[in-house]
Amino acid sequence: MAVAATDTHRAIEAVWRIESARLIAGLTRIVRDVGLAEDLAQDALVAALERWPASGVPDNPGAWLMASAKNRAIDRLRRQKRLERKHEELGREIETRQAGAPGLDDAIDDDVGDDLLRLMFLSCHPILPTESRVALTLRLLGGLKTEEIARAFLQPEPTLAQRLVRAKRTLAEARVPFEVPRGEERNARLDSVLEVIYLIFNEGYAATAGDDWMRPALCEEALRLGRILAGLAPEEPEVQGLVALMEIQASRIRARVDPSGEPILLLDQDRSRWDHMLIGRGLQALERAERSGGATGPYALQAGIAACHARARVASETDWARIAGLYDALAGLRPSPVVELNRAVAHGMAFGPEAGLRLVDALVPEPSLRKYHLLPAARGDLLEKVGRFGEAREEFMRAASLTRNERERRVLLGRAGRL
Amino acid sequence: MRFMVIVKANKDSEAGVLPDQEILTEMGKFNEELVKAGVMLAGEGLQASSKGARVRFEGPKKRTVIDGPFAETKELVAGFWLWQVKSKEEAIEWLKRAPFQEGEVEIRQVFETEDFGAELTPEARQREERLREQIAGRK
Numbered sequence: 001m002a003v004a005a006t007d008t009h010r011a012i013e014a015v016w017r018i019e020s021a022r023l024i025a026g027l028t029r030i031v032r033d034v035g036l037a038e039d040l041a042q043d044a045l046v047a048a049l050e051r052w053p054a055s056g057v058p059d060n061p062g063a064w065l066m067a068s069a070k071n072r073a074i075d076r077l078r079r080q081k082r083l084e085r086k087h088e089e090l091g092r093e094i095e096t097r098q099a100g101a102p103g104l105d106d107a108i109d110d111d112v113g114d115d116l117l118r119l120m121f122l123s124c125h126p127i128l129p130t131e132s133r134v135a136l137t138l139r140l141l142g143g144l145k146t147e148e149i150a151r152a153f154l155q156p157e158p159t160l161a162q163r164l165v166r167a168k169r170t171l172a173e174a175r176v177p178f179e180v181p182r183g184e185e186r187n188a189r190l191d192s193v194l195e196v197i198y199l200i201f202n203e204g205y206a207a208t209a210g211d212d213w214m215r216p217a218l219c220e221e222a223l224r225l226g227r228i229l230a231g232l233a234p235e236e237p238e239v240q241g242l243v244a245l246m247e248i249q250a251s252r253i254r255a256r257v258d259p260s261g262e263p264i265l266l267l268d269q270d271r272s273r274w275d276h277m278l279i280g281r282g283l284q285a286l287e288r289a290e291r292s293g294g295a296t297g298p299y300a301l302q303a304g305i306a307a308c309h310a311r312a313r314v315a316s317e318t319d320w321a322r323i324a325g326l327y328d329a330l331a332g333l334r335p336s337p338v339v340e341l342n343r344a345v346a347h348g349m350a351f352g353p354e355a356g357l358r359l360v361d362a363l364v365p366e367p368s369l370r371k372y373h374l375l376p377a378a379r380g381d382l383l384e385k386v387g388r389f390g391e392a393r394e395e396f397m398r399a400a401s402l403t404r405n406e407r408e409r410r411v412l413l414g415r416a417g418r419l
Numbered sequence: 420m421r422f423m424v425i426v427k428a429n430k431d432s433e434a435g436v437l438p439d440q441e442i443l444t445e446m447g448k449f450n451e452e453l454v455k456a457g458v459m460l461a462g463e464g465l466q467a468s469s470k471g472a473r474v475r476f477e478g479p480k481k482r483t484v485i486d487g488p489f490a491e492t493k494e495l496v497a498g499f500w501l502w503q504v505k506s507k508e509e510a511i512e513w514l515k516r517a518p519f520q521e522g523e524v525e526i527r528q529v530f531e532t533e534d535f536g537a538e539l540t541p542e543a544r545q546r547e548e549r550l551r552e553q554i555a556g557r558k
Contacts, residue, residue: 224457227457
């Protein structure tokens, strides 16, 4: 009996994972308050936890949860008559809609995609601080528990819970509309959605061996969110670009550390350990970006670079000229010292070490790269290739003193020693 | 985690009879839902075993090719999906929504990388401890 109850609880958790975002999105459209919508959905979940262990999981659990939540919404609105006439109207509206019962669920199903997209835009609204957008997105769209989000971001659960409460209050107080923004605003708002998803991905990607498993799981969450978004807005090239970038980066997760947990640089990775199915998915997403308006945005450009590496069966087959061109475009769009450094390396690989060295030398005075070991490492490599061995040796020694990665330090000292 | 969902053959699939329009439409809808939920990684249907073959291995050298069809219909694979989900229960929940009318469909978990979690090598653990000491020392 106890076992059966636990099984049902697991099944309910799975139903929640599948249905919660749609449920909350649909309810938000009806009650116009995402906090209230989440409460109603949660109440429906509690009801399911009470009933289903005895009755079994219903055939259409999503519809059950929705019906239960809607009834609660009506009860709640009736009880709060004193609040506002508007609420009454809403209550009546729901009732009338429910009177035509069979049609209602269809209407909600038809609209469900739009509602999910609205919920994504709402959770990533620029009125919220970035970390709140991330937390709210994982909570409302990922269906993650507060505890799981807290663990993934190495933060105390009460802090996270507080952040979520404040975020929902901010959205309510500012009366942020539940809508998909149009025109110019749409692009800016979409950037925020993409940024949030990529932040989640990178948080997971940065996780190291020994971290709580919830951290690397963030990569999967971000991929899922990206794939959902790509289903909702397939014509947006940057959505496809971001998905392509994440799929291809995720394809290297297996190959990027050695058995002792030390990172392995991209060009040294065992390519047979790359996940070729994810690469295939990434390349397809990139093609879709190209077809729907061109892979010219920052995510699609980065995906293009990742794709050049992914297409090369061995490191020496890498199309560096193409990578250099993509970095040129990226540096024009999103200039940063790190992009410049990568661009210099690509130029060095594509057009000879002198070309790379010219670009790298220009970066030496850059204050933000002063402690960045990859700058002297790259410069040392180029200096060695043009035969300036003394300077190359100094740069390798400097890079070795700056890196925190033991394996990399040994490699750099080895290179210095051979000069 | 990933699951492979294995659909077994039946008389029709082995006879090369394609599912009727209604089933194909239903299946298309289900696939679309899987894609929209970010669950579907891959999925394919397989042709009848009469178009396939087997290679039997005996010892280091000997290989015998056996052409299809193969007799044990219910044991044959007729199609598969690869799903990305959070738990086995989620995979089961999804599978329950598939528009099959009969037969059994199997769910099997795919081996994942062991580059995180409890599968740490002693070296990695040592390295972690060193890192933690460093971080603690810096504060």
